[in-house]
Amino acid sequence: MTDKTFTNVWDALSESPAEAENMKLRSSLMIALETQIKARGWTQMEAARRLGVSQPRISDLLRGKINQFSLDALVNMAVDAGLHVEVLVTEPT
Numbered sequence: 702m703t704d705k706t707f708t709n710v711w712d713a714l715s716e717s718p719a720e721a722e723n724m725k726l727r728s729s730l731m732i733a734l735e736t737q738i739k740a741r742g743w744t745q746m747e748a749a750r751r752l753g754v755s756q757p758r759i760s761d762l763l764r765g766k767i768n769q770f771s772l773d774a775l776v777n778m779a780v781d782a783g784l785h786v787e788v789l790v791t792e793p794t
Contacts, residue, residue, distance in 0.1 A: 727767050730775035730786070735763055737782045752778045 738748045738759070745763070749756040761769045762778075779786050 723772060724767065726788070727770060727772055727775055730772070730779055731762055731765065731767060731770065733784055734775070734778055734782055737779075737784060738763070752781045754778065 734752075743751065745756050745759045749759045752759070758769075776786050
């Protein structure tokens with residue numbers, strides 16, 4: 702058995718570097734959305750209405766069900782929440 706070290710949990714759990722990057726982006730968006738929902742004091746119903754999704758989708762978001770969300774859907778929700786989304790592309794470290 703070989704011990705491996707990873708820079709983050711997504712690198713350890715993902716089957717490919719591309720999947721790990723996708724998971725990192727989705728995770729960041731989900732955290733930003735949760736922070737925004739809590740900061741504005743929105744109920745799940747209010748958040749759902751404002752973000753154009755169902756209340757169960759907000760529940761999934763707040764429970765961290767990352768596999769239930771595409772990157773595209775999370776970007777749309779972030780914009781509807783009044784957030785600005787940017788992607789920074791860099792060389793690997």
